[in-house]
């Protein structure tokens with residue numbers, strides 16, 4: 463199939479409409495077969511559960527072209543599993559895991575012309591999501607739901623190399639203990655918008671959220687988990703019930719242990735320890751790892767030894783190894799890469 467005439471290298475991270483999307487409806491207690499459709503618009507009740515009480519969950523993953531020219535996706539089974547956990551927490555029906563993977567594969571296949579070529583740095587971002595679409599006015603779960611998958615080509619996250627960013631310790635909380643911080647739900651993002659707009663106005667790239675109960679432990683940013691490296695080369699990543707279990711972070715932990723032979727600690731991380739780390743990065747599907755060069759805690763500044771010019775050496779190795787696995791330059795662990803074609 464021919465590729466669309468897109469300037470892949472100069473694509474940003476914005477929505478570009480592609481040809482087909484997958485839609486399945488949940489009615490009378492069951493999901494229908496689902497189908498690929500061309501219509502990119504949705505018509506729902508003015509009283510839909512999603513519009514009134516934010517009953518919606520989502521996932522994010524990418525399709526890309528490997529060195530050998532195959533189109534692949536990375537660990538979609540974990541997205542399927544996580545969407546299930548998110549749906550259950552918001553009293554939504556579970557979309558079966560095998561059907562989830564099937565829907566993602568079908569949607570990518572149908573939009574093959576938008577999968578960026580190898581080496582462009584661009585990828586096809588895949589957004590599966592589900593929402594309550596039947597009318598709800600008294601507070602309760604909706605009775606009907608829609609599951610959709612659309613794709614949109616996105617540009618290289620780092621144009622001209624990954625530059626370390628500066629983040630601030632936020633005055634806002636992201637997630638309460640026993641709350642919804644560990645699910646991928648739009649509601650966690652709605653309430654983070656004021657915090658990120660404020661941080662940007664103050665000249666920071668991102669927020670570091672601390673645990674809401676004690677404000678002593680590192681949680682995550684609005685949309686990425688933390689990974690630190692100690693001065694003796696150990697990888698440390700925060701463990702908490704209120705952070706979102708990032709698939710990138712979990713994969714980097716495996717890469718650190720099994721490919722690079724590094725020691726990894728998944729544990730509570732006190733903010734007081736952060737000044738002693740050598741490197742810091744943010745992990746998520748979009749960027750894999752964004753290096754953090756500086757953290758500002760109300761005027762007290764932590765400058766990591768890795769500096770503001772380049773990724774730290776261990777972060778770089780982790781980044782190169784995971785992206786090498788994803789792009790087919792290195793052998794992947796069993797089950798990590800799903801070949802679409």
Ligand SMILES: *Cc1c(COP(=O)(O)O)cnc(C)c1O
Nearest residue numbers: 685686687706708709710746747
């Ligand atoms: C999606 C997300 C991440 C990153 O998860 P990945 O599976 O690595 O993309 C981290 N934090 C939050 C809050 C998220 O929503």
